[in-house]
Amino acid sequence: MIDLHSHLLPGIDDGSTSLQESLKMARIYEEAGYGQVVATPHWIAGTSWMPTPGEVRVQVASLNQRIKDEGINLSVLPGMEIALDPKIPPLLDEEKLQPLGQTSYVLIETPFQILPLGWEQIFFAIESRGYTVLLAHPERCAQLADKPMLFDGFIEKGIYLQINWASFLGYHGREAARLARYLAAKGYIHCLATDSHDADNRHAGHVQRAAREVENLVGPKNLQLLARENPTRVLGGEPLAPMSRQNLQDTPKSKQRWFFGHR
Numbered sequence: 001m002i003d004l005h006s007h008l009l010p011g012i013d014d015g016s017t018s019l020q021e022s023l024k025m026a027r028i029y030e031e032a033g034y035g036q037v038v039a040t041p042h043w044i045a046g047t048s049w050m051p052t053p054g055e056v057r058v059q060v061a062s063l064n065q066r067i068k069d070e071g072i073n074l075s076v077l078p079g080m081e082i083a084l085d086p087k088i089p090p091l092l093d094e095e096k097l098q099p100l101g102q103t104s105y106v107l108i109e110t111p112f113q114i115l116p117l118g119w120e121q122i123f124f125a126i127e128s129r130g131y132t133v134l135l136a137h138p139e140r141c142a143q144l145a146d147k148p149m150l151f152d153g154f155i156e157k158g159i160y161l162q163i164n165w166a167s168f169l170g171y172h173g174r175e176a177a178r179l180a181r182y183l184a185a186k187g188y189i190h191c192l193a194t195d196s197h198d199a200d201n202r203h204a205g206h207v208q209r210a211a212r213e214v215e216n217l218v219g220p221k222n223l224q225l226l227a228r229e230n231p232t233r234v235l236g237g238e239p240l241a242p243m244s245r246q247n248l249q250d251t252p253k254s255k256q257r258w259f260f261g262h263r
């Protein structure tokens with residue numbers, strides 16, 4: 001499996017705090033069945049978290065070497081989780097932001113409260129430069145929880161949605177769990193990722209349990225699409241496939257009504 005969202009680089013953001021912790025996280029990934037992980041440290045304009053692509057790549061190379069030395073079967077690729085900001089399009093022109101691996105996919109962090117004014121123009125400017133937006137954990141945004149119809153616009157604009165596995169287990173609170181289920185029922189999810197931050201709580205060890213929840217909601221074919229097929233397409237630079245409505249219809253009717261009827 002491939003994880004497209006991970007804070008396993010040591011000492012660069014609020015993720016792993018040491019090389020030892022990063023190696024522990026790498027072992028957890030290996031045990032959970034992952035072969036590739038994209039390191040996506042936070043990039044937030046105007047803060048101390050503004051790594052350059054060069055810095056990320058140097059750290060990734062050094063972590064890969066240590067992972068190999070330890071005999072762990074995992075490869076790490078460079079990426080960033082870029083907080084939504086009007087400065088993103090010009091910085092992409094200057095190659096100051098790191099897309100996911102060698103691709104033109106950019107992982108954009110959804111704000112936890114409200115989207116900045118003019119967010120539609122920011123996404124348009126990013127995509128008109130040939131980049132594709134993968135929106136990280138939109139289920140954790142309060143404004144989107146209040147106005148879930150905004151998701152229709154994301155899907156119409158070709159913005160892809162990455163949901164955190166842990167949201168299905170309630171680890172990000174009741175609202176995020178509710179919204180994750182709403183998006184699953186709408187068929188609006190494109191891929192799932194761990195958003196791992198440490199070796200104690202937020203890591204790949206919960207994925208198997210979350211996968212059972214997701215499978216109950218969307219069926220086994222959609223689970224494969226979100227967990228394996230679409231993440232593979234991202235790293236191949238290919239467009240993503242939408243969830244199959246056919247498999248959603250397998251979801252018991254009573255459940256569907258609850259998901260669609262809520263709000």
Ligand SMILES: [Fe+2]
Binds near residue numbers: 005006007136195
């Ligand atoms: Fe993250």
